[in-house]
Amino acid sequence: MTKTRRRKLKILGVCGGNGVILHPLRRYVIGNIEDRGVFKTPKNLQWYTNFKVPFVDDVMVAGFLFKKVDIVIGAPNCGSSSILGFTGNKKRKNPTDDPSMKMYFETVLKYNPKIWIMENLPALLNHITMQDFKEKFPDYLFVFHTMSMAELGNSQKTRKRLVIVALHKSLPAEVYMAFSQVEPQAEPKRIKDLIGDLEKDNPKLANVREPGKYKIKMGKKAYSMNDIKVTWDENLKGKKYWPMDFEKKDSPYIPGVYRLLPENFPQTVRQDARQFRPDGKPMSPRELARIQGIPDKFKLYVPEEVTHGKKPSYYINRARITVAKGAPYELGLWVKEKIKVARKFL
Template structure:
């Protein structure tokens, strides 16, 4: 499994005059900031996170393990001179799976989601030269992004995360990059590219480390869907008896409006590319065992050096926490891509140049020449009026 240093070695070395000041806002467990944290050209000022699921026993343990020198804020901090803002506000309610669970109406949601409102407020108040936000494409149905960021020229990169080098071909995302108005000339430098080669599930899950890789007892129970629990052994037997299936079929009769498969419950196959990981689902590995936090992290591109929570007193609880935080984060390939983009922009002068002040000249409206036919019709009408 590649580490962050493997990615960094692929980029031509370049030292900035001074480190860029980066603030995470609604940046979750910090995966989206980790490649920048490992690069001395960037200074992580901290992460302002309002979501409670990133706290373990009322403490941001996972953040503290991986970012010991950067603070974790429960609200927007009083920082100044921020060059870059990065975040991934909550997007579950905009997903098909989240919509199925909560029956959300996107058009009525707007900016009521606290982590999203936190991100928008932070960008508009701190006024960085550039920001990046990862979310679902359907956020456009609930939020007018142009109105949310009035001082920014927005670029929307939409598509499978495989365009950045992550192996989840089915995971479609919106990567929103905002350039402060006056710096639109740097738009040409912001293009998607792969920072890693995509791999099938078997290769991704090879040689797992101990940290974060907890294997449950086969006698323990797992809830497949509401009201239905089975043992891990029975779940394994289900997949063995149905080798060609990758979804869990529910045993109720086919009725109109009824779904036939358990939402978010599926099995990955060794030689196929992994499907989209979901924090609220149950994913099984090719060996028919529910995937651990570390396995899900591998699929998300998170390197093994990124420490996951391990509580030996409550291993199942800490593993569940890891799954939620790892699945909710953007793939790390997006973070590494943006690190390389920022390096390119710094070289090209984004952070040491002044904005352009181009006056928008009103366009001259050309008068449409009347054709002979139009003129002839007007003459005929005049003649008729005179006769009357």
């Protein structure tokens, strides 16, 4: 008896960044629609370093390239729902007004996939309620997970996320039950175990950082990377946080600035150069990637010559953004396991 060959699954990234969440599923990925400038690199080389399928920035263009889509996966902007976003903007914005959120929903309505998955911040549900989702997409059943990414095995216990899974009502209860369960995909690790072997620079791994003379603002004052290292080593020895004003005894700490200590679990990674190694150096893109659960086989595009040439900070920061603004890698691994259950029904 001839065995029927199974049709290849088609997964489309929408607001998939540079593909961290898609990488575990890359054999099925047919493309990514991403119009946010922070993820762009010259010739989109960061994307094409890991994927050989189209990276486009327009739903209409995507319509010519992708005719059928089984699953949509992505993480539209969530900054307006975040604590830091609120601090900067003073006023919360409605996420439905965000272009990336609009593009995500537009694509889902266009393709009507069997499954779509969105990663965001829990505060999103303050603006778009569970009932709103159910009314907007009546053909789907929803699973909402609000959890620390440590539940999936990521090392960031402080990284809390909302994962929305929409399952077409034509799918059986078996698929719904599978996506309702959360299992760890890895073992959380402490800083010493995550980055202990990355003390020396390695351009091939994107384990590089800004030169010592490079300056950044820490509060109201600009410091060189060399000065920052000395300050951590001497004035803040053994400390995790950086005070806004060194002259004031009870000065509050600068939000989002911290040093990781060897015996601790990591805090939530950020996209800028204000997280530091135990030795006081800024975290490299690869070190942040390790914390995000991203394996070294996921390549970060930092041309070797830029570490001692022009614009070293541009490529290093783009690599950091690829890592920090993407979903933790374990989420992609979890989706991969659930798709194994759903596969025969797609």
